Amino acid sequence: MVEVTKVDDANKIVYFDDGTTLTRQDFIEHFQTFFKGRIAGETLLPNDMERFMRRTSAKNLHLLMQGKKMEGYLEGAMDKMLTKGQKIAIGVLITAFMVGIIGLVIAKNAGLF
Secondary structure, eight states: OOOEEEEETTTTEEEETTSOEEEHHHHHHHHHHHHTTTSTTOOOOHHHHHHHHHHSOHHHHHHHHHHHHHHHHHHHHTTTSOOHHHHHHHHHHHHHHHHHHHHHHHHHHTTOO
16 A cells, blocks of 8 residues: 655655645646546436446436426526515516506696696
């Protein structure tokens, strides 16, 4: 096993007893390479589906695919649809604006302005 001999905090370099060094960028690259395909949220390929189906029941695979489909739908619909609350707020603003304009016209015709 390789032991750490020195850590250079200023330059962010770790020195090992076998003469190798590890910089911050090297660590990030090794970390990403090691965890690639191992973290939840990775895109599943057809090969993964076959492996998943062999290990579990078809119902679990079906539920997984429903979740993936819904996740994709939500990502696609994000920022493209108004929520019910946003629609109500826009309707209230438009109604208040129209009532204000009608009120100003009535007040002007009545001689208040």
